[in-house]
Each structure stands twice: as C-alpha cells, then as structure tokens.
Amino acid sequence: MYQEERLVAILSYLKEHKRITVEGICTELEVSRDTARRDLVRLEEEGRIIRTRGGALLPAEHHIVMDYNHRLKVVSREKQVIGKKAATFLKAEDDIILDASTTVQACAEHVENMECTIITNSINSAEILSKHPLVSIHLVGGEFHKKHRYLFGSQAIEKMAQYSVDKAFIGAVGISESGLTSAHEEDGMLKKKMMQQAKQVIVLADHTKFGVNGFFQYGNFTDIDVLITDRMPSSDFIQLLQENGVELVIAGEGEEEGND
Numbered sequence: 512m513y514q515e516e517r518l519v520a521i522l523s524y525l526k527e528h529k530r531i532t533v534e535g536i537c538t539e540l541e542v543s544r545d546t547a548r549r550d551l552v553r554l555e556e557e558g559r560i561i562r563t564r565g566g567a568l569l570p571a572e573h574h575i576v577m578d579y580n581h582r583l584k585v586v587s588r589e590k591q592v593i594g595k596k597a598a599t600f601l602k603a604e605d606d607i608i609l610d611a612s613t614t615v616q617a618c619a620e621h622v623e624n625m626e627c628t629i630i631t632n633s634i635n636s637a638e639i640l641s642k643h644p645l646v647s648i649h650l651v652g653g654e655f656h657k658k659h660r661y662l663f664g665s666q667a668i669e670k671m672a673q674y675s676v677d678k679a680f681i682g683a684v685g686i687s688e689s690g691l692t693s694a695h696e697e698d699g700m701l702k703k704k705m706m707q708q709a710k711q712v713i714v715l716a717d718h719t720k721f722g723v724n725g726f727f728q729y730g731n732f733t734d735i736d737v738l739i740t741d742r743m744p745s746s747d748f749i750q751l752l753q754e755n756g757v758e759l760v761i762a763g764e765g766e767e768e769g770n771d
Contacts (some may be wrong), residue, residue, distance in 0.1 A: 532566035589717040589741040594618040596762035611661030612682020614715040632662040663697040679709030685723030692725030699729035718742040
C-alpha cells in the first residue's frame with residue numbers, strides 16, 4: 512500500500528473513531544511502527560491531524576454560531592423530534608429549568624398545559640409557554656443578548672443560584688470527549704449554574720453536535736444524567752457515556768414520528 516493510500520485510510524478511521532494509536536495503525540494497515548510514525552508526521556505537517564503521545568486525533572471542529580432565528584432553521588426536524596421526546600420527561604408539579612438553546616425551545620413547544628414551574632433565560636421559550644395557564648414561568652433577569660435571544664450576566668447567575676429544581680434541560684454547541692461546550696462564555700457560565708441547581712440534568716443535542724468543541728467548556732460527562740439525541744452515536748462515544756453513567760435516549764426510536 513502506498514503512503515497516500517495509508518493516509519486516506521488513517522483519516523477515514525479518525526473520522527469514525529476520533530482518535531487512533533500507532534499500534535492501531537500497525538494492526539489496521541499491517542505496517543511497522545516506523546512507517547506508522549512517518550505517516551502521522553506527514554499528516555501533522557499538512558495540518559490534518561494533531562499528534563498525541565502514542566497516536567493522533569482530528570483537529571477540533573469550530574463552528575460559527577449563527578443568530579438565533581437562523582439556528583432555528585438548522586436541522587429543525589431533528590430538533591423537533593428531540594424536543595418532543597424531552598417534553599415527556601416533564602411531570603406535573605415539577606420545577607424545571609430550560610436554557611436558551613434552540614433545541615430546548617423545541618422542548619418548550621411540546622410542553623403540555625399542566626401545573627409546573629419553569630425557570631428560563633430564553634425570551635422565546637417564555638413567550639411560547641405563556642399560552643399555558645397552568646404553567647408558572649420565571650424569567651431570570653439580566654442583560655439581553657439581542658442576537659441570540661437570551662438573558663445573561665452576573666444578575667442572571669445570582670438569581671439562578673437561588674433556585675433548586677427537579678430537572679434542567681440544557682443544549683450545547685458541541686459535545687465531545689472534552690465535555691459540553693458553548694460558543695460564548697456568558698452563556699456557558701449560566702448553563703453551568705443551571706446544571707448545578709438541578710437534581711437531574713438532561714442534555715439535548717442533535718447528531719451535528721457530536722465531536723464539536725465550542726469556545727467555552729461548561730460541563731463534563733459526569734455532570735449529565737440523560738442525553739437525548741436523534742441518531743445513535745459512534746461506539747466510542749457510547750462507551751464514554753456508559754463509563755460516566757449517562758442514559759442515552761434516541762428520540763423517535765421505536766415510536767411513530769409526527770409531522771412536527
């Protein structure tokens with residue numbers, strides 16, 4: 512096998528498994544350790560991998576986060592499927608936190624009219640929930656982010672610290688082996704406080720968020736109780752969830768999907 516063919520094979524493996532070891536290359540491609548190292552050096556020089564001790568991984572993906580209205584349209588069907596499933600976790604008399612992500616907004620759209628208390632920093636979700644007479648809504652104060660439609664800042668964090676809730680529903684720009692990440696530090700700091708105030712943390716993330724790293728890390732897998740997504744993740748990702756005791760829920764699996 513020529514080097515170019517090996518490089519393609521290594522990159523293909525990394526896209527599926529996120530990282531590879533020198534021993535893994537030797538086994539997969541039936542080459543010596545010296546050949547495997549030379550291939551990794553070549554890929555590193557071309558900026559296509561990051562070398563680690565004993566192997567390599569793909570460079571972190573950084574996505575530009577568009578404004579809120581644009582994000583509502585991205586993988587919107589998947590978000591609706593996830594949101595519909597997430598809403599089934601809400602029970603009467605629950606005290607709930609909803610963050611300001613678009614996927615969590617999809618959850619708000621499927622909340623039934625029942626006696627519960629919902630705390631949020633999302634202007635959109637608060638408006639959506641206002642149609643339900645039995646739902647008590649607490650909108651945390653703070654500075655208003657016009658582009659992304661949420662309230663944030665020290666005032667919001669201080670107010671959030673006063674609540675103790677049953678469940679928190681949290682979105683993410685990225686979820687990878689590094690943990691949960693957001694595009695903005697102020698958003699991430701408030702998400703972190705939301706998670707700390709909840710007995711159960713439920714993360715909502717569609718398949719496009721897997722393997723992505725945002726600017727600010729606000730949580731680890733040890734902080735999550737349930738992950739609701741729309742597609743089965745890779746085996747490595749599933750193992751990471753299992754090691755940290757995270758329940759994986761695939762929305763739409765084993766049930767008839769509507770036209771949401």
